[in-house]
Amino acid sequence: xxxxxxxxxxxxVSGQLTCEVDGSSGDIVAIRPEGLLxxxxxxTLRTLxxxxxxxxxxxxVIDLARVRLVDDMCLTLFPAVAKRAATEPGVSLVLxxxxxxxxxxxxxxxxxxxxxxxxxxxxxVRIVRSRQAFxxxxxxxxxxxxxxxxxxxxxxxxxxxxxxxxxxxxxxxEVIVTELASNAVRHAGTPYQLVLRRFESFIHVAVLxxxxxxxxxxxxxxxxxxxxxxxxxxxxxxxxxxxYATTRGKSTWAIVRYRPVAAA
Numbered sequence: 196x197x198x199x200x201x202x203x204x205x206x207x208v209s210g211q212l213t214c215e216v217d218g219s220s221g222d223i224v225a226i227r228p229e230g231l232l233x234x235x236x237x238x239t240l241r242t243l244x245x246x247x248x249x250x251x252x253x254x255x256v257i258d259l260a261r262v263r264l265v266d267d268m269c270l271t272l273f274p275a276v277a278k279r280a281a282t283e284p285g286v287s288l289v290l291x292x293x294x295x296x297x298x299x300x301x302x303x304x305x306x307x308x309x310x311x312x313x314x315x316x317x318x319x320v321r322i323v324r325s326r327q328a329f330x331x332x333x334x335x336x337x338x339x340x341x342x343x344x345x346x347x348x349x350x351x352x353x354x355x356x357x358x359x360x361x362x363x364x365x366x367x368x369e370v371i372v373t374e375l376a377s378n379a380v381r382h383a384g385t386p387y388q389l390v391l392r393r394f395e396s397f398i399h400v401a402v403l404x405x406x407x408x409x410x411x412x413x414x415x416x417x418x419x420x421x422x423x424x425x426x427x428x429x430x431x432x433x434x435x436x437x438x439y440a441t442t443r444g445k446s447t448w449a450i451v452r453y454r455p456v457a458a459a
Contacts, residue, residue, distance in 0.1 A: 209236035222253040229261035237269040249439035249446040254323030260292030274309040291319035334390040347376040364453040374425040375402040401448040410438035
């Protein structure tokens with residue numbers, strides 16, 4: 196499994212703040228801001244964190260050990276990001292590395308009531324690992340070639356089989372994956388990753404590519420045009436869908452809800 200999130204990269208957030216994005220562990224992304232965290236840097240850092248969330252890792256650990264706080268209001272960034280994380284089921288967000296003064300300011304603002312805060316990085320990773328549900332996630336990377344589309348569809352069918360998803364639901368998911376993978380090949384023209392996650396009453400499908408043009412439902416140019424119906428099909432077969440920017444491109448996702456078969 197290979198993440199589209201760069202294995203390790205340094206991003207300039209503002210004139211006084213840089214941020215290391217480290218996806219080298221594969222399923223947990225470490226975000227390490229360094230420098231002065233002011234209001235300007237806070238807005239840009241929020242966007243970066245939203246993009247990291249859109250890549251649907253198991254978790255994100257934000258290491259604040261090298262951050263100097265300019266304004267306490269900057270700390271309200273983290274509840275906002277945690278709120279977004281709550282819309283990405285299965286993605287854990289943990290803060291670590293804050294010095295005692297910063298932790299005191301977080302407590303005063305109530306940040307610790309909505310965000311998990313850990314003492315150090317290793318403990319933060321342990322917390323994320325403890326929240327993972329074994330077997331609830333499958334991911335595979337594909338080249339930007341037409342022959343990858345049936346392989347992506349087959350992979351989705353295999354994952355649904357492992358999860359014992361009802362056949363009718365599996366067929367819907369396979370159709371959605373076919374359309375999203377086809378769009379990645381035809382429009383993005385970049386390698387892409389398919390991520391499937393199982394929850395109690397729905398399957399979350401995401402296709403991540405390296406094109407930053409977000410997917411939009413436009414439809415065919417005319418009723419007789421041969422293409423342009425892919426996202427219409429996705430909308431019709433899913434409970435909801437959308438497209439988010441990521442650190443390297445975008446994620447186009449869909450949710451298919453269903454009623455799991457009760458165990459005998």
